[in-house]
Amino acid sequence: MPAILLHTCCAPCASHAVEELRRMGYRVTLCFANANLAPAEEYERRLTAARQLAEHVGAPLLVDPPDHAAWLTAMQGVEQAAEGGDRCGRCFRYSLERVHALAAAQGFEAFTTSLTISPHKRSAVILAIGRELDPIRFLAVDFKKQHGFQRSTELAKSYQLYRQNYCGCEFSHRT
Numbered sequence: 491m492p493a494i495l496l497h498t499c500c501a502p503c504a505s506h507a508v509e510e511l512r513r514m515g516y517r518v519t520l521c522f523a524n525a526n527l528a529p530a531e532e533y534e535r536r537l538t539a540a541r542q543l544a545e546h547v548g549a550p551l552l553v554d555p556p557d558h559a560a561w562l563t564a565m566q567g568v569e570q571a572a573e574g575g576d577r578c579g580r581c582f583r584y585s586l587e588r589v590h591a592l593a594a595a596q597g598f599e600a601f602t603t604s605l606t607i608s609p610h611k612r613s614a615v616i617l618a619i620g621r622e623l624d625p626i627r628f629l630a631v632d633f634k635k636q637h638g639f640q641r642s643t644e645l646a647k648s649y650q651l652y653r654q655n656y657c658g659c660e661f662s663h664r665t
C-alpha cells in the first residue's frame with residue numbers, strides 16, 4: 491500500500507480527503523504545515539483539531555514547525571491582494587513546498603493537499619503548483635468533486651471538529 495503525506499490545511503477539510511485517499515488505496519499520514527495561520531492562538535486551535543482528526547481516523551500526524559515570520563516575508567508585495575489572487579497562490583506554494591520536502595525526506599511515495607476541497611479555492615491553481623513541484627510524487631486530486639465539501643462538513647460535525655470562519659492568515663481575518 492503506497493504511503494501518502496496529506497497536507498492538512500485544516501481538520502474539517504482533511505476529514506473527507508483521508509476517506510477518499512484510503513478508498514484509492516493509500517496509507518495516509520496527516521501533515522500539519524500551515525505557517526500561514528495567524529494569530530498563534532488560531533494556529534493552536536486548528537492544530538488541536540488536526541490532532542483530534544488523527545485520533546478519530548487512526549492516522550499518524552506530522553507537524554511542520556511553523557515560521558509565520560518567514561511566511562510573511564514570502565508574501566511581501568502581495569499582502570493586500572484580494573483573496574483568491576496572487577497572495578493565495580504564493581501561500582499554496584509555500585505550504586506545498588514544505589510538505590513536498592517532508593515527503594521526499596521521509597520516503598513517502600506521494601503527497602497531496604486538502605486545500606482543493608474548499609469551494610473558495612481554485613483547484614486548478616493548487617494542482618498546477620503541486621505538479622510543478624514534483625510531477626512524480628504529487629497526487630492531483632480535486633477533493634471538492636462529488637460533493638466532497640458537503641461530505642467534509644458531515645464528517646467534521648460527527649467528529650465535533652472546530653471549524654474556523656476565515657481562511658487563515660491575518661489578511662483574511664474578519665473581526
Ligand code: SF4
Binds near residue numbers: 573578657658660
Ligand atoms: S487568504 Fe488563505 S490562502 Fe490566501 S494567503 Fe491567506 S491563508 Fe493563504
